[in-house]
Amino acid sequence: MAIVSMCVLSSLPLMSMDTRKKTEVIIVHHSATSGGSVETIRRYHKEVNKWEDIGYHYVITNGNGGKDGVVHAGRSEELTGAHAGKGRNQNSLGVCLIGNDTFTEKQIEALTKHLATLCVKHKITPSAKTIQRHHEECPGNGIDLDKVIQKVKELMAEKS
């Protein structure tokens, strides 16, 4: 689980959990572990990073430590997360895919649907500006985020 800290290294430790004032962006991460769950990440963020709670708002499990393609709630959605470094947490939600270099089809499908739900809920127009990677290596090469964003747009068009 050591690599998890790399993903969130830029986050401010010991930051108290405030209510986030706006939600304009959704940031996609990966755990950089082959398996895991909201519980294993929560434990790591609390015990190792010494945070008050898990830094991500959502975790999508991959069948190794949690059911494949299931979205689990992490930190309460209205609270500021600890996942993307100073400044970026203030207006964003953090979603973490469990996995290293590859993700399952079910995870990508669950992510796509969940992003569409969050975009509708928070009145976010899906684009490369509003649905972002954490950074170049997170969530890694196992996901084509442009393709996911396109699919989110299609889903939202179907429902409107």
Ligand SMILES: [Zn+2]
């Ligand atoms: Zn990340």
